[in-house]
Amino acid sequence: MVKTVRLEPIAQEMAIETNGNLLSVLLRKDLDVLKECGGRGMCATCHVYVRDGMDALSPVNRREQRTLEVITSCKPNSRLACQARVLTDGVVVELPPGMYINSIQDIEALVGRRAEENLLHPVTGHVLVEAGKLITRSVLKQIEATTSFDYKTFFANSSDS
Incomplete structure (x- = not known):
């Protein structure tokens, strides 16, 4: 089934297959995401903030948690787009500034x-x-x-x- 993810601050909605990761949405939108580790949750270059719908995403795994611990701009709503899989509708993602x-x-x-x-x-x-x-x-x-x-x-x- 197809779900919808809203991207902020560009105020656009993108379709994504159930269990697809947020990184695929960012790449399809041609956003400048480095994905240095190739989407393995090791480099934090796809770090995003989940404004709404954290419970609509897959849980944080141990590798992602460890990576998030070294990001100084990390907040409670931080996720790595390569590791966060969309399970249900209602996800609103914000890219970190800078x-x-x-x-x-x-x-x-x-x-x-x-x-x-x-x-x-x-x-x-x-x-x-x-x-x-x-x-x-x-x-x-x-x-x-x-x-x-x-x-x-x-x-x-x-x-x-």
Whole structure:
């Protein structure tokens, strides 16, 4: 059966098959989701907030819980879109504010400019450069030093259940 998921703040509804994951909805909408770990619940690049309908989603598994624990922008309504499966209607999803960066090269071209929105660490969600702040070479070096999180090692002992 087909269910409906509402995406905020873009105020659009998307159809999804029962038991389909939220990541598929985001990708079909061409939203910029990095999915660094390939949808295995290990990297948090598909982190979303569930505004409504948390009980309409599959329960959080141990791997997802462990990943959510390292996200500084995590809230009680946080989920990883790749792990949250839609069971019934009534789900409203909100994307976290800010722009996730994939690598340091993604922002090298921005040196000398002001960040249009918060630049966020792709795993932890830490704000690397606040919106409106100037991106300088020294900020770039600081970012390089703070983006060496090895999520593969961190989650090596995690299981899917």
